[in-house]
Amino acid sequence: MSKYNIKINGTTKVVDVDPTTPMLWVLRDHLNMPGTKYGCGIAMCGACTVHLNGMAMRSCQLPVSAVGSQEITTIEGLSEDAAHPVQKAWLEHDVAQCGYCQSGQIMSAVALLKNNPNPNDEDIEAAMSGNICRCGTYLRIKEAIKTAAKN
Amino acid sequence: MKELNKLDRRSFLKTSALAGGGLMLSFSWIAESKAAKTMQNVAADWNELTGYIKITSDNIIKILCPNPEFGQNVMTSLPMMVAEELGVDWDKVVVEMGPHDNVKLGPQFTGGSNSIRMYWKPLREAGATARQMLRQAAAETWSVPIDEITTKSGVIKHSSGKSATYGEMANKAATLTMPKGLQLKAPKDFDIVSTSQKNVEGKKIVTGKPLFGIDYQVDGMLIAMIQHPPAFGMKLQSFDAAQALKMPGIKDVFSFKLYDTDFVQGGFDTRSFNEMIAVVGNSTWEVMNARKRIKAKWEPTGDMIEVMSGRGGNTEVTVPGRLESTENQMAMMAEKAKAPAKEQRKDGDPETAFKNAATVIERTYNAPFLAHNTMEPMNFFAHVQEDKALVVGPVQAPGWMEPTLGKILNLPADKIEIQMTRMGGGFGRRAYGQYVFEAARISQKMKAPIKLIYSREDDMTYGIYRPMYTATYRAALDANKNLIGFHVKGGGIPESPIHANRFPAGAVDNYLAESWEIPSNVTIGAFRAPRSNFNAAAEQSFLDEVAEAMGKDPIEMRLELLKRAKENPVGKNNDYDADRYAGVLELVREKSGWGKAENQKYNRGVAAYFCHNSYAAHVVDMIDRDGSPYVERVTSAMDCGIVINPDAAANMVEGAVVDGIGNAFYGSMTFKEGQADHNNFNSYRLIRHNEAPKQINVHFVKSEADPTGLGEPPFPPVFGAVANALYKTTGKRFYNQPFDSSDQPTNI
The missing domain is CATH 3.30.365.10 (Aldehyde oxidase/xanthine dehydrogenase, molybdopterin binding domain)
Known part of the structure; x- marks a missing residue:
């Protein structure tokens, strides 16, 4: 076990865990932040997507020991009340079905829009194809990203 | 005594009016309903008008969704049907997932595309019944004929100018006898049904709130995972947990049997394996790592006899013990397809038609097993104590889980509480409760609250597949x-x-x-x-x-x-x-x-x-x-x-x-x-x-x-x-x- 000070959503959190523990489980089990979801554990589904210094990152592949002083943002850090433009767009298009993958989808979308404020279909597909939605809400996700881009 | 009267009058006799929908049982269920017992303690100000509607004196209107939600949006569409007949504005309604209570809230089964269909009548009846009771309460309070009372947007009005909110009349309304035979609205008069309303949990979803079973936690809860046999047709022979037990954060490693040998399976008691190894510890990562250190030996099951319950009584079914590969499954199917089969329907004279045909087209189609792959893997929380059990998580049919939990835990139904979380997908998979029963068995052994989590690998290799x-x-x-x-x-x-x-x-x-x-x-x-x-x-x-x-x-x-x-x-x-x-x-x-x-x-x-x-x-x-x-x-x-x-x-x-x-x-x-x-x-x-x-x-x-x-x-x-x-x-x-x-x- 080792102690880590990790910057998450603007505050520093202290955890005492095995250095190999993925951030996914640090968030879920140790920091009571279950918005970041477990889907596959091998970076194939995107459900656990967070931002590391603003870049989309699969937290199941990010050991706590590798974070250092880098900033992590999770779905809980976007806004408390769905005020973020991407969250708003998700609500406007009523995207979710089961909703399980959507925090990962939203985190990927936010990272995409940060780098490319006006993505076309191909840009969206390229950035989002690592995020599986088993319910098949892909079309609404694409529309929501376009709406968020406008705002 | 007063409290008992209140419970009695307010809510529970009222459900009998819903019997017309074929869902509610008409016997007194004060003794049966667990929700009724909790209500006594926690919800003093909720006036319950039918099992689905609760209104406080200060006019908070809550509608309970009876069916578990797995993305088909029943938490929105079912309460819409109640609100339609209740006569309230949709944006004023609070929606909550109901407790498991098949007597009060109907079958509570999500599956077979049946939620809307089976609740269409009872939920509108519940809304209409509550509205009528509110009108009756106003009529009695104001000493005017009920026919002169109208309602609109949750407000009760009389032609004299008197008016009251639903909340103001809810307490009295809850003491009234439930009316029967109410006329329901015609589709042309719908205000809410057939309008597009947003997912009532949308905001919680996009802000990452803990809605799902896998998000559930309580103080002192342990994490459990299972090591199942590596193949269908294999079973546990022996295992050595010495190394796994030495790993940090690990509380116990043990084998357990899901069903006892005399267990009679119902249709949704399907389980892939009966004996498995459980690893229990403080956190998911620690348990995942410890599980890799288990040294287990497996052996063929041989043919197994299972006893299944059915309409015609119990039947013995022989489950073959062979280790199947897709290639021989295909070969077996090709062979069997040539043999005479069971006639399901015959019209006319097909033999002669084919004999006399100018052209015969014959084509064969094949499809493999499919895994459900719900994005949220199977998981369940269980806290089994000597005299009661609480289980919480994603499940399509709590009413089918309860009898099995009762049998394996040896507890009566009223000592088992099942809470339904939002499900991260279902597609039929969560109609089968093996993971619920596994969680219960593990908690029982640990004498502690545990959350069982399947890894993606467990979920995919240990499935209830599409045939x-x-x-x-x-x-x-x-x-x-x-x-x-x-x-x-x-x-x-x-x-x-x-x-x-x-x-x-x-x-x-x-x-x-x-x-x-x-x-x-x-x-x-x-x-x-x-x-x-x-x-x-x-x-x-x-x-x-x-x-x-x-x-x-x-x-x-x-x-x-x-x-x-x-x-x-x-x-x-x-x-x-x-x-x-x-x-x-x-x-x-x-x-x-x-x-x-x-x-x-x-x-x-x-x-x-x-x-x-x-x-x-x-x-x-x-x-x-x-x-x-x-x-x-x-x-x-x-x-x-x-x-x-x-x-x-x-x-x-x-x-x-x-x-x-x-x-x-x-x-x-x-x-x-x-x-x-x-x-x-x-x-x-x-x-x-x-x-x-x-x-x-x-x-x-x-x-x-x-x-x-x-x-x-x-x-x-x-x-x-x-x-x-x-x-x-x-x-x-x-x-x-x-x-x-x-x-x-x-x-x-």
């Missing part, structure tokens, strides 16, 4: 290319897909349906209409081929058959309404611009199907994209009667289309020596953003028929439409799923 199916279709055409005979012979591992009374039964003079099955130890179950999604793939691509041989447009050919089935049906028990079936085909023809010049750039495939009480038709528009077939656009036509929440309903259909395309192209679980070949998304392919269509245009037949569901019905015909579009794109017929594989046969 493996095959069917051979034959069509007999006379010299004038009329369809004079139709024959389907189908089977599967371990069940047959045949629905003998479905279209085209009833439309062909000489018809024969036969089925067979091969027992297996691979566990199977519901999967978004498992038999229908195979049938719709096979039958609808076969009909396409027959239409071509007849020289007819595929939509026109189906419509002609449906006309025959309507005007002069062959045989009895035809399991579809020919008019409504034709209705979705006509609508999809119109909306897709079928046959129009502007759509010539597309390779178009059509299919239609009826299952789970709704009708669906799709036109799939395929293109060649960089050398690969790609579904760019889909037009869908649905008839599910009254559409409760149109935009959410469209979302369901869009999702079913995407899921159908994905499973048609990629879905496949294969086995080697009993072991699943795929254990994660790196080798089990799911459809992704770039493979989804650019457009899905969903249309509903305008209807005042009672509403039916959408979970299953739009899914099956997608497979057939994709197959037919593939033929147009590649010039080859696709008989074997998944379509995106290199071993497509070339029997055309």
